[in-house]
Amino acid sequence: MTGPAIILLLAGLGAIAWVSARARAMRLQTVARATGRRDAVHSLPGYHGWYVALWTLIPAVIFLAIWANVAPGLVTQSVLADPAAQSLPLDGFSRSAILGEARAIASGDQAGAFNPLSQGLVEPYRAALNKYGVAGGVLALVLAFAGGAYAFTRVRPDFRARTRVERLVMASLLIASLIAIVTTVGIVASLLWESFRFFSMVNPIDFLFGTKWSPQSAAMGYGNDDAFGAVPLFWGTIFIGAIIAMIVAIPLGLMSAIYLTQYASPTVRKWMKPTLEMLAGVPTVVYGYFAALTIAPALRDFAVMIGIHGASSESALAAGLVMGVMIIPFVSSMADDSIAAVPQSMRDGSLAMGATTSETIRKVLIPAALPGVVGGVLLAVSRAIGETMIVVMAAGLAANMTLNPFASVTTVTTQIVQLLTGDQEFDSAKTLAAFALGLVLFIVTLLLNIVALRVVKKYREAYE
Amino acid sequence: MSATRTPTDWKSDIMQKRIAGRYAAERRFKFAGLFAVVLSASFLAFLLFTMMGNGLRGFTRTEIALKIDFPASPLLLDPAAITDESLNQANLPMVTDTVAKKLLGADADALLSPTAWISIRDAIKADPKILSRTETISVPASTGLDLAAKSNGSPEMEAAAARLKQQGVLSTGFNFSFLTASDGTDPTQVGIWGAFKGSLLTMIVTLLLSFPIGVATALYLEEYARKSWWTDIIEVSINNLAAVPSIIFGLLGLSIFLNLAHLPRSAALVGGMTLALMTMPVIVIAGRNAIKSVPPSIRDAALGIGASPVQVVFQHVLPLALPGILTGTIIGMARALGETAPLLMIGMRAFIATPPGGITDPATVLPVQIFLWSDEVSKGFVEKTSAAIIVLLAFLLAMNGLAIYLRNKFETRW
Numbered sequence: 001m002t003g004p005a006i007i008l009l010l011a012g013l014g015a016i017a018w019v020s021a022r023a024r025a026m027r028l029q030t031v032a033r034a035t036g037r038r039d040a041v042h043s044l045p046g047y048h049g050w051y052v053a054l055w056t057l058i059p060a061v062i063f064l065a066i067w068a069n070v071a072p073g074l075v076t077q078s079v080l081a082d083p084a085a086q087s088l089p090l091d092g093f094s095r096s097a098i099l100g101e102a103r104a105i106a107s108g109d110q111a112g113a114f115n116p117l118s119q120g121l122v123e124p125y126r127a128a129l130n131k132y133g134v135a136g137g138v139l140a141l142v143l144a145f146a147g148g149a150y151a152f153t154r155v156r157p158d159f160r161a162r163t164r165v166e167r168l169v170m171a172s173l174l175i176a177s178l179i180a181i182v183t184t185v186g187i188v189a190s191l192l193w194e195s196f197r198f199f200s201m202v203n204p205i206d207f208l209f210g211t212k213w214s215p216q217s218a219a220m221g222y223g224n225d226d227a228f229g230a231v232p233l234f235w236g237t238i239f240i241g242a243i244i245a246m247i248v249a250i251p252l253g254l255m256s257a258i259y260l261t262q263y264a265s266p267t268v269r270k271w272m273k274p275t276l277e278m279l280a281g282v283p284t285v286v287y288g289y290f291a292a293l294t295i296a297p298a299l300r301d302f303a304v305m306i307g308i309h310g311a312s313s314e315s316a317l318a319a320g321l322v323m324g325v326m327i328i329p330f331v332s333s334m335a336d337d338s339i340a341a342v343p344q345s346m347r348d349g350s351l352a353m354g355a356t357t358s359e360t361i362r363k364v365l366i367p368a369a370l371p372g373v374v375g376g377v378l379l380a381v382s383r384a385i386g387e388t389m390i391v392v393m394a395a396g397l398a399a400n401m402t403l404n405p406f407a408s409v410t411t412v413t414t415q416i417v418q419l420l421t422g423d424q425e426f427d428s429a430k431t432l433a434a435f436a437l438g439l440v441l442f443i444v445t446l447l448l449n450i451v452a453l454r455v456v457k458k459y460r461e462a463y464e
Numbered sequence: 465m466s467a468t469r470t471p472t473d474w475k476s477d478i479m480q481k482r483i484a485g486r487y488a489a490e491r492r493f494k495f496a497g498l499f500a501v502v503l504s505a506s507f508l509a510f511l512l513f514t515m516m517g518n519g520l521r522g523f524t525r526t527e528i529a530l531k532i533d534f535p536a537s538p539l540l541l542d543p544a545a546i547t548d549e550s551l552n553q554a555n556l557p558m559v560t561d562t563v564a565k566k567l568l569g570a571d572a573d574a575l576l577s578p579t580a581w582i583s584i585r586d587a588i589k590a591d592p593k594i595l596s597r598t599e600t601i602s603v604p605a606s607t608g609l610d611l612a613a614k615s616n617g618s619p620e621m622e623a624a625a626a627r628l629k630q631q632g633v634l635s636t637g638f639n640f641s642f643l644t645a646s647d648g649t650d651p652t653q654v655g656i657w658g659a660f661k662g663s664l665l666t667m668i669v670t671l672l673l674s675f676p677i678g679v680a681t682a683l684y685l686e687e688y689a690r691k692s693w694w695t696d697i698i699e700v701s702i703n704n705l706a707a708v709p710s711i712i713f714g715l716l717g718l719s720i721f722l723n724l725a726h727l728p729r730s731a732a733l734v735g736g737m738t739l740a741l742m743t744m745p746v747i748v749i750a751g752r753n754a755i756k757s758v759p760p761s762i763r764d765a766a767l768g769i770g771a772s773p774v775q776v777v778f779q780h781v782l783p784l785a786l787p788g789i790l791t792g793t794i795i796g797m798a799r800a801l802g803e804t805a806p807l808l809m810i811g812m813r814a815f816i817a818t819p820p821g822g823i824t825d826p827a828t829v830l831p832v833q834i835f836l837w838s839d840e841v842s843k844g845f846v847e848k849t850s851a852a853i854i855v856l857l858a859f860l861l862a863m864n865g866l867a868i869y870l871r872n873k874f875e876t877r878w
Contacts, residue, residue, distance in 0.1 A: 166774040173688065176680030177698050180748070183741050184701035187712060190719035252500045259497025274868075275505050281864060282511070283802025285831040286853050289838045290511050293518075293846070325507050356486055358493035379707075386709020388805035389831075393838060413711050417808055420718065438715045442708065449707045 006137045010060055010144055017056040017148045022049030024155050032157050043162035051161040054168060055151035060144040067136040075103075075128045082124040103129075191442055194435030201429045202228045207436060213399035213410075215419060215430045228433055230440070232399035236409035240320040240395060241384035244405060248324025249380060253331025254373065258361055261336055280329040288393030291322040296394055303406040310407045314396030317405035323390050327380045334376020338369040338456070343463055371459035378452035382445040388413040412437050515850050515857070522851025525639035525652065526613040527602040528576065528628065532563055532584070534595045546592040556581040560603075568628070575624060577604040577652040602635065604652045607844035614847075642851065646817050647833065651844030654837075656852050658819040662732055662812075662827030663801060669736020669823055670743055670800050675793055677740075678747030679782075682789070685748075686755040687777050706745035713742045714809025722810060729811040730826040738806050743796040750792020754785040787874030794867040798860050804831040830856045 025048035029041045076099060102121035106129055155161070199207070210229020256276060260269050296318035303311035342365050350360040366373070396408030397418060419434040473479060539559045541550060560581040564572035580603035587594060587601045605613065612621035613629075613636060628634040645655025681702070689695040717738035721727045727734050758781050766776040807813075812832050820827035828836070830852060837849040 162772065166772060169774050169778075170688065173680045173684040176677045177684040177689070179677050180681060180698055180702045180705060180744070183705060183716070183744075186720055187708065187716045190716055191712075194719060252504055255497045255500035256504055259494070259501050263494050263497055264501075272501055272505065275508065276501070279504065279508055281798065281802075281860060282508075283804070283831055283856060283860070285802070285804040285834050285838075286511075286515070286857065289834060289849060289853065290514065292838065294514055325504070328504050356490040358490045359486070361493070382707065383709075386711065388709070388711045389835065392805075393835070413709070413805070416711055416715070417805065420715075420809055421813060435715060435719070438712055442712050445707060445709055446704060449704070453703075 006064070006140060009141065010057060013141075013144050013148065014053045014057045017152070018049040018053035021052035021152055021155050022046060024152070025049070025161075028155070028157050041157045042160050047162040047165050048155045048159070050165045052148055052151040052155065054165070056144050056148035059147045060140045063143050064136065064140050067140070071132045071136060075125070075132050078128045078131075079121060079124045082121070187442065191435055191439040194432050195439045198429060198432035198436045201432070202436075207433075208440075211401065213415075215415075215433055228429065230412075230437065232401045233410060233412050233415055233437070234440075235401050236316070236395070236399070237385050237411040237413070239403075239405075239409055240316050240323065240391060240411060241387065242381050244317060244320025245324035245327055245384045246377065246381065248321055249327040249331050249384075250377060252324075253328045253380075254335050256328065257332040257335035257339065260332075261339055262357060262361060276332060277329050279325060282326070284326070284387060284389040285393070287322050287326055288389040288391075291318045291390055291394035295322055299406065308404070308406050310402075310404055312396065312398075312406065312408040314394060314408045315406045316395060316409045319391050319395040320405070322394065323384055323387055326387070326390070327384055330380045330383060331376055334379065335369070335373050338372020338376065338459070339365055341372065341460060341463060342368045371455050375452040375456035375459070378448050378455070382448035382452070385411075386413065386441060386445050388417060392417050412441050416441075512857075515853050517850075518847050519850030519852075519854040521614050522847035522849075522854075523639055523642060524614070524636050525641070526605040526610040526634060526636050528568070528605050528609075529600050529602050529633040529635065530564060530567055530584075531598060531600045531633075532567075533598040535597070537563055539595070541588070541595055544592075546588060551585050551589065556585050560584055571624065574621075575606055575609050575628070577606050578650055579653050580604055605634070607651050607842060610652055611843060642848070646819055647815060647828065647836070648817060651840070651842050651848050654845075654848055656830065656833065656855055658816060659828050659830045659833035659852070660855070661819045662735075662816075663829040665732035665820060665823050665827060666735040666739065666807075666829055667797060667801060669733055670739045671793075671797060673737060673740035674743040674747055674796070678744045678793070679751055679789060681744070681748045682751030682755055683777055683782070686752050687781065688773070702745045702748050705741070706749060710742060710803055711805040711809065713738050714806030716741070717806060717810045728824045728826070730814050730816070730828075731824045732820060732827045732829075733823040734810050735807050735812055735827070735829065736823070738810060739800040739803060742803070742806065743793075743800045746796035746799065747789070747793050750795070751785070751789045754788025754792070755781060757788065758784045784876070787870055791867045791871045794863050794870070798863040798867075801863070802831055802856065802860060804835055807832050808835070830859075 022045045025041065025043070025045035029045060032041050079099070079102070098118045098121065101118040102125045105118065105122045106125035207228050207230055209231060211231045212227065212229045213232050214227045260272060260276075264272065292314070296313055296315055299315055299318050299321075300311050300313050303315075346364055346368060347360060350364040351357075355363070391411045391414045395411060395414060397410050397414065398408045399410050399415075400407055402409065416434045416437050419430055419437075474483075537559060539554060539556075541554050560576070561573065564576050564580070568575055583603040584601055587599070604610075608617055608621045609625055609628075611617040612625040613634060617625070625634065641653065642655045644657050645653060646658025648654040681698075685695060685698065689698075717734060721734045721737060722729060727737075762780055762784065763776050766780045767773075771779065807829060812828050813836060814826060814828070815836070816826050816828050834849055834852050834856065837845045837852065
């Protein structure tokens with residue numbers, strides 16, 4: 001029996017269970033009402049229906065989930081017990097290759113065999129697959145029937161079906177909320193585990209403080225000792241994300257927020273605010289393409305024109321500029337919020353003393369809103385250093401430690417992409433280095449976020 | 465305090481100058497603000513304008529009308545027995561080459577797309593009778609000629625385009641194959657259908673996973689959970705997940721879904737699962753805000769007439785909060801649709817020339833396709849990349865428009 005057929009059958013059984021249990025409960029209700037006791041049936045008929053349907057489906061589905069994991073092992077075992085399997089090579093790799101091929105042919109994924117040995121195993125495989133498939137299907141159906149029948153006998157006027165169903169609803173809500181924790185743990189665990197393997201090959205001190213980054217040479221067998229110094233990557237990330245991008249984003253974002261909240265007419269504000277927010281909605285791959293195709297060549301030509309040496313067609317400036325534009329809406333909306341949180345009385349006081357609007361903004365509003373603005377900038381920085389596509393497409397791969405914005409630099413995220421695309425061997429330091437870089441990135445963005453949120457929160461409390 | 469102090473003379477020259485200076489500073493500051501807004505907006509306009517300028521040409525294709533005299537051609541085919549096999553054995557590429565050289569001159573190689581013979585094959589397959597007469601068939605032009613016809617090519621190709629235009633065999637039309645074809649090596653033949661279908665499948669998986677889980681989490685945290693260290697942990701992890709760089713989710717997908725669970729590489733299933741983990745916190749945060757805005761009186765009223773806590777939430781609170789939740793979901797999905805980096809990590813950057821048939825088939829998605837095309841050396845890919853970007857942006861715009869519409873239409877002020 002095939003998977004979809006079983007699932008359809010089960011769904012049908014569930015529906016039948018729901019309908020029949022509901023009908024029975026309704027009959028009970030009519031009977032009870034005829035005796036004049038309106039409260040004789042505890043739960044509405046629908047709850048009885050759900051109760052029986054869930055009892056029909058859940059045990060069977062749990063069984064199928066377990067069976068799907070156990071059955072392949074049982075199938076392989078029974079194939080190995082077959083006389084045709086005696087001639088298999090003992091070496092594990094070629095053995096599993098032959099078995100895999102036989103399985104692919106038996107289940108119809110593959111037409112013919114490359115290895116004559118696997119051809120002989122096809123028939124035993126087919127028989128075993130068939131046997132365990134049918135067994136699993138029959139067992140699941142029996143379980144569904146048993147569960148449904150047990151629950152059906154419990155449909156009685158005083159049975160608290162609603163309470164049971166609601167308990168299950170609550171449990172599933174709780175489980176759903178645990179997925180967030182599982183994901184976080186999964187991220188931390190996978191990063192830590194792979195980084196741990198990396199640091200067993202490369203000294204953490206060399207990684208964090210080394211200044212030479214050339215994973216290719218390590219992959220070619222020149223040793224891991226000084227090939228994984230990540231400082232040039234950290235510098236490139238800070239240079240693009242925290243310096244160039246912020247030089248663009250902070251003034252533009254802050255001034256936009258000030259203009260739109262303090263000067264602009266409501267109509268202008270209504271139209272310009274969503275327009276600026278569109279900047280944050282453009283996919284980063286589009287920004288990256290734009291930076292690489294339009295901005296970078298223009299900047300290189302400009303650099304050559306004013307006579308700067310080392311100008312590259314992939315420059316820190318191109319990536320940083322475009323990233324800064326992408327960040328403008330973040331800075332602007334954070335600044336907007338913190339300026340709005342400054343008490344009106346401070347503003348009124350300043351204006352009443354005869355200060356102009358700009359003097360009020362510069363000398364009262366901004367100093368008062370500064371913690372909020374700083375928090376927003378920190379969030380923007382954490383966003384910028386985690387940004388991938390713009391730097392992959394526009395910043396280049398050369399691990400330079402340079403102050404020249406027209407030169408090519410590389411970043412943490414670029415190198416993660418670079419190390420993990422292409423052929424991967426999961427025991428080489430080159431591949432594992434990507435996870436160590438990911439760990440550093442994760443920790444830094446997390447710290448930035450925690451600090452930023454704390455700053456913003458503290459400042460909000462000060463005015464409340 | 466001396467009694468001789470006089471009030472400030474605001475009319476004095478010095479004071480007037482000072483006031484004028486302060487007003488000038490005021491104007492300068494206001495102008496700087498306006499300048500920042502205009503500069504940011506014009507950057508957006510410049511970006512969209514550049515993409516439009518490059519991309520609209522990507523939707524058109526140059527074709528050459530070949531007047532083929534089939535009986536006189538070296539084609540050996542029996543019109544009565546046309547099968548896929550006989551067409552494959554007829555060596556159409558060479559025949560096309562010979563015919564084209566006769567009609568267009570010795571440089572026909574450079575003028576026709578290397579896959580031009582496919583158009584001829586399809587024409588014969590559609591109507592085998594044309595083999596007994598002279599028939600005009602439009603075949604795609606080469607990338608060089610295509611660019612030249614759109615006035616952006618090399619000098620010799622420009623000349624060839626002018627010559628062919630004079631002969632009246634050159635035409636430019638809407639490129640339907642861009643919407644129906646998949647990735648390829650030749651820019652005249654590529655299309656976005658494969659990537660689009662991949663995106664669609666990935667988004668379906670993302671939505672099916674993240675929406676129920678996100679809504680359930682939001683309901684649990686907002687309606688049922690008592691404040692404890694446990695709910696604090698859940699809350700902190702959701703806020704953190706919302707701030708984690710997307711590439712980290714890619715690393716998670718790579719090490720857990722691919723290396724630990726051995727799910728298929730490059731598949732929409734894994735892509736969708738990875739993006740669902742990323743989208744879920746967005747839905748949870750939007751959902752909690754929407755649930756919070758449902759006034760407590762509704763809950764009290766329902767409880768008062770005997771509804772159970774689960775009935776209160778599922779029959780009263782959730783329907784009222786749904787527009788807000790949906791708005792948040794659409795915004796989260798729009799973000800997931802534009803996401804590239806995590807999908808690169810799980811191997812969705814492979815060259816895939818056929819559209820995926822299911823969620824476990826190797827697939828690619830629109831943003832990744834854009835990234836792959838942007839890396840191509842051939843000049844013809846520039847306009848194709850921009851055209852794909854236009855399609856992607858159109859979808860994002862439509863999704864965000866829908867979100868804004870929903871918010872305006874169903875938003876209730878209590």
